[in-house]
Amino acid sequence: MSTGNSREYLLVLFFLYFTPSFVGRFRISSELRIGEGRVRRILSELLKTGLIVRKRAGVKISARGRREVEHALLRKGINELFLSDATELNAAVVVVGIARSVQASKINVLGLRDDAVRGGALGAIISVYRGGSLKLPPADVDLCEYASNLCREITRRKSLEENALIIATFGDKLVDALSGFISLLEGRYYGELSQDSITWGTSRTDST
CATH class of the missing domain: 3.30.1360.30 (GAD-like domain)
Structure with missing residues (x-):
């Protein structure tokens, strides 16, 4: 786990971990109080690394993303x-x-x-x-x-x-x-x- 802007990255990832269904960018931005542009960039990064999957309904954490959350917690x-x-x-x-x-x-x-x-x-x-x-x-x-x-x-x-x-x-x-x-x-x-x-x-x- 890191500090600074990456805390928003972690917040998005943890939020998706506890969200069982696909969720849209606007809801993520609204609930986490992070600008929609910033959320777009975070989701793009998460997609590139395979930590989330995307469909028309929105995004959802992937199995790899769940493991990443667990490993981050384990390190702590x-x-x-x-x-x-x-x-x-x-x-x-x-x-x-x-x-x-x-x-x-x-x-x-x-x-x-x-x-x-x-x-x-x-x-x-x-x-x-x-x-x-x-x-x-x-x-x-x-x-x-x-x-x-x-x-x-x-x-x-x-x-x-x-x-x-x-x-x-x-x-x-x-x-x-x-x-x-x-x-x-x-x-x-x-x-x-x-x-x-x-x-x-x-x-x-x-x-x-």
């Missing part, structure tokens, strides 16, 4: 990525990433949250799966007491393991939650954390 230590309802967080959608094991004492929760908010998310929830519960560092409050539906959605995931780091960014629109998630992964605090304490694994992504 994310094993699984999915969407969930965020009504209990006073938002519309939450993007949840499950990473490999991490030392909770080294997590800068405020820094990670600030990076997500700077990227456009309304907020972020950072938790660690420990002893069968999702703990919110540093106070170790149980996430289920704060957001029970999200907690159940996370704990049913097969990729969850002891000391796994869970990142959840939420927003009123998918673009806000996705942009915040990308910003957090590109930020200083996750970079320091992943270099020091995350064990890489095999990523899985879905939208269920």
Whole structure:
């Protein structure tokens, strides 16, 4: 994953990953708040590299594109990525990433949250799966007491393991939650954390 204008490239690719049907350029531009000319150039590049396919109805991510998303996440230590309802967080959608094991004492929760908010998310929830519960560092409050539906959605995931780091960014629109998630992964605090304490694994992504 890269920064700068390529963040728009990633945003388009991630948006298409979570969009099951063909979608037109105008909708992509409108929902992601990226100029239509810029979207046209990004889609042209994605087509050239085989990451999307195009029909009269619009564009859709290809199997190769899905693998590219998974590999990008894997390079950042994310094993699984999915969407969930965020009504209990006073938002519309939450993007949840499950990473490999991490030392909770080294997590800068405020820094990670600030990076997500700077990227456009309304907020972020950072938790660690420990002893069968999702703990919110540093106070170790149980996430289920704060957001029970999200907690159940996370704990049913097969990729969850002891000391796994869970990142959840939420927003009123998918673009806000996705942009915040990308910003957090590109930020200083996750970079320091992943270099020091995350064990890489095999990523899985879905939208269920």
